[in-house]
Amino acid sequence: MLILDAPTTRSLLPFDQLGPALKNAFSQGCEVPLRHNHSIEVEGTESGTMLLMPAWQTGTYLGIKTVTIFPGNTKIKLPGLYSTYMLHDACTGRPLALIDGNEITSRRTAAASALAASYLSRQDSYSLLVLGAGRVASLLPYAYRTVRPIEHVSVWDINQGQAELLVEQLRADGFHATVAQDLESNCKVADIVTAATLSTAPLVRREFLRPGTHLDLIGGFTPTMREADDCCFDGTSVFIDTNEAPMKAGDLLHPIESGVINVSDISADLTELCRGGHRGRNNSKEITVFKAVGTALEDLTAAVMAYEEYRNRGH
Numbered sequence: 001m002l003i004l005d006a007p008t009t010r011s012l013l014p015f016d017q018l019g020p021a022l023k024n025a026f027s028q029g030c031e032v033p034l035r036h037n038h039s040i041e042v043e044g045t046e047s048g049t050m051l052l053m054p055a056w057q058t059g060t061y062l063g064i065k066t067v068t069i070f071p072g073n074t075k076i077k078l079p080g081l082y083s084t085y086m087l088h089d090a091c092t093g094r095p096l097a098l099i100d101g102n103e104i105t106s107r108r109t110a111a112a113s114a115l116a117a118s119y120l121s122r123q124d125s126y127s128l129l130v131l132g133a134g135r136v137a138s139l140l141p142y143a144y145r146t147v148r149p150i151e152h153v154s155v156w157d158i159n160q161g162q163a164e165l166l167v168e169q170l171r172a173d174g175f176h177a178t179v180a181q182d183l184e185s186n187c188k189v190a191d192i193v194t195a196a197t198l199s200t201a202p203l204v205r206r207e208f209l210r211p212g213t214h215l216d217l218i219g220g221f222t223p224t225m226r227e228a229d230d231c232c233f234d235g236t237s238v239f240i241d242t243n244e245a246p247m248k249a250g251d252l253l254h255p256i257e258s259g260v261i262n263v264s265d266i267s268a269d270l271t272e273l274c275r276g277g278h279r280g281r282n283n284s285k286e287i288t289v290f291k292a293v294g295t296a297l298e299d300l301t302a303a304v305m306a307y308e309e310y311r312n313r314g315h
């Protein structure tokens, strides 16, 4: 069985190939059962959580991502989250590879957002505002660059030092990048606003968005997390990655609860976009919003790509 560590996995998942692989996977579909969510007691500190995310495609591959989240780890100076991906042959169950789960998650997430933006953002989107400067956010300019002619990137983070570090890295990689001191003024000039934070209060307000903007919301995956206010969903065209999004994302649950939108107002999901069932953006003035919560289909796609790419390189 192969073991693909983080640097190897990273090198096997370039965004210009991962995006088309995800498009193909969303078009074809695969089996994705509901994820398991188990609470694990830890003596003397907060309980941990274990998430199990399986997916398979009949006749080819099956895989399972395991994510452990142990909040008590911060006290003993260990990361709070670990993730691994186990890939198997779907005909025999034979284990094929154990792959770094963090790389799989962060790269497939950035690639999925860029894929959505290839349908939803204006083709002449040159400027990108990134909210957050963590694991996922730091990859977004690279993923977006494969689908849109991004020239300028501004980075806002609750921790300005982290935004400065990302800006430095982006400049070294050829982007014209700046730290966004003020969220409102930076939103007002961005063609695409993308957020991958841990925020529990709205960061982006509807009045910050000019006509033609694409808003991409990645961070909030629980009912208490928010990145955009209710009005961002009022009179805009709303898209989701899968139908799990309106069930668990605070960014959608709140405007649904307050009657700003109904689930039936959601224009399409990523499967419909990839299959050509919905054309995406209609005109250059429309404001589009994409809310993602992630799916095991994306993990399986990235894991298969890493495995096959490694084999293709003659290993």
Ligand SMILES: NC(=O)c1ccc[n+]([C@@H]2O[C@H](COP(=O)([O-])OP(=O)(O)OC[C@H]3O[C@@H](n4cnc5c(N)ncnc54)[C@H](O)[C@@H]3O)[C@@H](O)[C@H]2O)c1
Residues within 6 Å of the ligand: 105, 106, 109, 132, 133, 134, 135, 136, 137, 157, 158, 159, 162, 196, 197, 198, 199, 200, 218, 219, 220, 221, 292, 293, 294, 295
């Ligand atoms: N939709 C998906 O498929 C998907 C996949 C992976 C991660 N995520 C989500 O994306 C978010 C970022 O994940 P990550 O792995 O990059 O995490 P990370 O910890 O590496 O980065 C989090 C970022 O959020 C910022 N932040 C922390 N608290 C904040 C607050 N209160 N307000 C604003 N910013 C704050 C941090 O400074 C940091 O830049 C998480 O919410 C995660 O669950 C979503």
